[in-house]
Amino acid sequence: MRPKEKVSKKFDVVIIGAGAVGLTASINLAQAGFSVGLIERGTLNDMMPDVLEDGHTTALMSGSLKPLREIGALSLIEKFTQPMDVLRIMSEKDGQLIPADFKASELGKKSFGLNVPQTPLRAALTQRATKTEGLEIFEQACVTHFTAGDPDAVIEIEQGGKIFSVSAKLVIAADGRRSSMRDMVEIEIDERIYGQKALTFMVEHTKPHENISTEIHKKGGPLTFVPLPNNCSAVVWVHLEDEADNLLKLKKQELEAKLQDQSNGILGRLSVKTSVRAWPLSSLKAKTLHAPRLVLIGETAHAFSPVGAQGLNLSLRDVEVLTSTLLKAAKLGQDIGGSVILESYAKSRRLDMEGRFYGVDFLNKLIRRDSPLEKDMRGLGLDVVSNISPLKHYLMREGMSPQIDKEAI
Numbered sequence: 001m002r003p004k005e006k007v008s009k010k011f012d013v014v015i016i017g018a019g020a021v022g023l024t025a026s027i028n029l030a031q032a033g034f035s036v037g038l039i040e041r042g043t044l045n046d047m048m049p050d051v052l053e054d055g056h057t058t059a060l061m062s063g064s065l066k067p068l069r070e071i072g073a074l075s076l077i078e079k080f081t082q083p084m085d086v087l088r089i090m091s092e093k094d095g096q097l098i099p100a101d102f103k104a105s106e107l108g109k110k111s112f113g114l115n116v117p118q119t120p121l122r123a124a125l126t127q128r129a130t131k132t133e134g135l136e137i138f139e140q141a142c143v144t145h146f147t148a149g150d151p152d153a154v155i156e157i158e159q160g161g162k163i164f165s166v167s168a169k170l171v172i173a174a175d176g177r178r179s180s181m182r183d184m185v186e187i188e189i190d191e192r193i194y195g196q197k198a199l200t201f202m203v204e205h206t207k208p209h210e211n212i213s214t215e216i217h218k219k220g221g222p223l224t225f226v227p228l229p230n231n232c233s234a235v236v237w238v239h240l241e242d243e244a245d246n247l248l249k250l251k252k253q254e255l256e257a258k259l260q261d262q263s264n265g266i267l268g269r270l271s272v273k274t275s276v277r278a279w280p281l282s283s284l285k286a287k288t289l290h291a292p293r294l295v296l297i298g299e300t301a302h303a304f305s306p307v308g309a310q311g312l313n314l315s316l317r318d319v320e321v322l323t324s325t326l327l328k329a330a331k332l333g334q335d336i337g338g339s340v341i342l343e344s345y346a347k348s349r350r351l352d353m354e355g356r357f358y359g360v361d362f363l364n365k366l367i368r369r370d371s372p373l374e375k376d377m378r379g380l381g382l383d384v385v386s387n388i389s390p391l392k393h394y395l396m397r398e399g400m401s402p403q404i405d406k407e408a409i
């Protein structure tokens with residue numbers, strides 16, 4: 001039998017995981033007037049906004065930028081970000097790359113959104129979080145036990161060899177795709193492993209990118225250049241796992257030569273400016289978004305292959321919808337961790353999440369050159385790239401102004 005925990009602090013909400021999603025949710029909820037505890041197993045304060053250290057960026061559509069702008073995080077990192085005005089998909093025909101452009105101006109906008117490097121984004125969010133009243137951060141801390149009770153949940157935390165407990169009306173799990181909170185409450189996931197890896201890094205180039213995000217469809221998988229400031233671009237290069245592992249073994253100059261060749265020199269001479277990171281590609285979605293006194297958001301609830309540039313965009317919408325749901329409930333005097341509220345949140349997010357999950361899964365199968373779907377389409381004489389374009393356009397348009405949310409709320 002477990003000894004009864006002595007609760008040292010009471011919060012309205014405790015959030016587990018201080019990634020971009022957990023940090024944004026913490027700041028939003030604290031600014032909305034809730035008392036918030038944020039528990040992170042790593043350290044936050046040593047993060048510096050140094051873009052050259054890491055080539056991992058996220059393309060954020062204008063609809064997702066609003067919450068980051070409102071909490072003052074975007075203004076801190078504007079100099080690291082670059083607008084994306086055009087999405088260009090290029091296919092190979094007779095040794096030539098044929099472009100198909102989708103312009104933000106076709107939707108009456110200057111740009112689709114911004115390409116935002118991850119490290120500065122998390123550093124900026126941390127800076128805002130430490131200055132937010134009503135928000136207490138526990139670093140290098142781990143949840144060791146969770147009990148859903150009434151009217152509160154009790155969370156046992158281990159920090160620096162000490163164990164203590166805090167309570168909250170609601171616990172928000174934002175501890176990423178390998179979430180231990182999700183396991184603790186036994187929420188199952190539907191996961192798809194693609195047998196591919198995405199390599200990410202940053203390059204400098206001699207020709208200007210003109211705010212065009214270029215996706216080149218080649219035999220090994222798509223090679224994408226997403227614009228960054230100072231004639232630089234973030235590269236996302238998808239390959240089957242063995243091929244990706246071989247590329248990782250190349251020396252810098254060999255990698256540059258390969259990239260130069262695969263991009264047909266569209267950006268001029270390329271030089272690799274950061275280390276190369278590899279990300280095994282998979283998608284997952286939680287079978288349910290809530291358990292008693294607990295709700296899942298961000299990659300804990302849904303994670304995608306980066307080919308659709310959907311992950312963080314969708315997660316920031318989770319944060320927006322959850323904040324407004326909890327705020328409405330509190331104003332009406334309802335229990336913010338009660339099953340009625342959590343059920344209503346889950347219902348309003350289900351369509352957006354399921355739509356992205358199946359949309360990006362389909363996109364991933366289309367772009368994988370050896371997949372049965374891709375082979376069948378070619379066998380029927382259908383051009384794969386012309387089928388990718390409408391799906392990408394839909395995802396971009398929805399990211400800028402998500403109709404799904406407006407209909408669901």
Ligand SMILES: Cc1cc2nc3c(=O)[nH]c(=O)nc-3n(C[C@H](O)[C@H](O)[C@H](O)COP(=O)(O)OP(=O)(O)OC[C@H]3O[C@@H](n4cnc5c(N)ncnc54)[C@H](O)[C@@H]3O)c2cc1C
Binds near residue numbers: 309
């Ligand atoms: C190559 C690549 C390209 C991408 N491109 C795009 C894009 O263009 N557009 C887009 O929208 N998305 C993109 N994404 C997705 C996006 O990067 C992720 O969805 C997002 O960064 C995930 O944020 P998160 O906060 O949910 O999770 P994480 O960043 O994983 O944060 C989880 C946090 O929880 C902490 N944690 C874990 N376990 C515990 C625990 N037990 N206790 C306490 N803390 C814990 C971790 O230390 C971490 O700080 C891309 C992803 C990849 C890999």
